[in-house]
Amino acid sequence: MGCLDNINNLDLTKKSDLQTCPMLWCDSKLVYLVERYQINDMEWKVTLLCPDCWTKRELTVDRESVRQLLKNNRLGREKLMKQLDEMQKKNMTDETDKFITALENDHILPIDF
Numbered sequence: 001m002g003c004l005d006n007i008n009n010l011d012l013t014k015k016s017d018l019q020t021c022p023m024l025w026c027d028s029k030l031v032y033l034v035e036r037y038q039i040n041d042m043e044w045k046v047t048l049l050c051p052d053c054w055t056k057r058e059l060t061v062d063r064e065s066v067r068q069l070l071k072n073n074r075l076g077r078e079k080l081m082k083q084l085d086e087m088q089k090k091n092m093t094d095e096t097d098k099f100i101t102a103l104e105n106d107h108i109l110p111i112d113f
């Protein structure tokens with residue numbers, strides 16, 4: 001029984017880790033899905049982006065993980081939009097340009113969920 005518990009706990013950790021930035025100095029919880037591609041019934045290839053440090057990851061995950069990530073998407077995008085807003089207020093033109101280019105390249109907007 002103890003073993004089973006451990007496995008379940010590990011599983012949960014893995015799922016929340018998808019939404020946590022792998023960069024120790026960043027540790028954002030708003031990592032979200034920018035691209036997904038279904039490999040087969042069980043597996044999806046996903047591209048994840050951290051809105052805090054722009055770390056991008058490509059992973060193969062199961063269907064449930066995709067669902068979790070989609071739930072997180074709204075938060076991640078809100079965060080991105082806030083950042084963009086702040087950059088514009090501070091008149092960080094270079095940063096804002098880079099940001100918009102990244103958004104366009106990643107097709108972050110619009111995502112139809």
Ligand SMILES: [Zn+2]
Nearest residue numbers: 021026050053
């Ligand atoms: Zn990050």
